[in-house]
Amino acid sequence: MRYAVLDLPLESIHNAAFRGAEMVRCAGDQGKYWEMRDHLFSNPQAIAQPTSHAAAVQLDAKRFDACVASGKFDADIRKDMEQAEAAGVQGTPSFFLAVPDPATGRLKAVRFITGAQPFANFKAMIDAALGGQ
Numbered sequence: 001m002r003y004a005v006l007d008l009p010l011e012s013i014h015n016a017a018f019r020g021a022e023m024v025r026c027a028g029d030q031g032k033y034w035e036m037r038d039h040l041f042s043n044p045q046a047i048a049q050p051t052s053h054a055a056a057v058q059l060d061a062k063r064f065d066a067c068v069a070s071g072k073f074d075a076d077i078r079k080d081m082e083q084a085e086a087a088g089v090q091g092t093p094s095f096f097l098a099v100p101d102p103a104t105g106r107l108k109a110v111r112f113i114t115g116a117q118p119f120a121n122f123k124a125m126i127d128a129a130l131g132g133q
Contacts, residue, residue: 006080006081006083006084006089007021007024007025007076007077007080007081008080008081008084008089008092008094009021009077009081010091010092014044016044016047016048018077019047019050019068020040020044020047021073021077022067022068022071022072022073022074022077023036023040023047023050023053023064023068024036024037024040025067025072025073025076025077026064026067026068026072026073027054027057027059027064029063029067030059030060030063030064032057032058032059035057036053036057036059039053039056039057040053050064050065050068051064051065087109088112089114090114091114091115093114093115093116094112094113094114094115095112095113095114095122096109096111096112096113097109097110097111097112097113097125097126097129098110098129099129099130110129111125111128111129113125
């Protein structure tokens with residue numbers, strides 16, 4: 001199994017969501033992707049002050065601010081949004097369980113999961129997907 005993340009900032013319900021996705025990507029440039037992601041999910045209303053978030057996860061604030069201001073990841077985030085939309089994702093969190101297709105070697109989605117789920121549910125679905133190969 002692989003775990004891959006696509007950005008899907010839901011701007012219609014959170015006008016700063018796209019900026020948050022940029023901040024997470026820019027924190028990733030300094031090896032703090034997950035720390036920033038967790039921090040922003042815990043403090044969603046405070047996205048307007050990127051420098052304070054940089055300090056909270058111990059980033060080089062100047063480098064972080066320059067990255068956010070540059071729009072470096074805008075195209076990548078928009079591409080993720082297009083891929084999610086094309087796959088039928090309408091909300092977060094959403095997950096696809098996929099297995100390799102023996103004929104093509106490409107991943108083939110076998111299950112779509114939407115919404116937060118307990119670990120036991122994921123484990124059961126992953127076990128079922130792996131057993132069906």
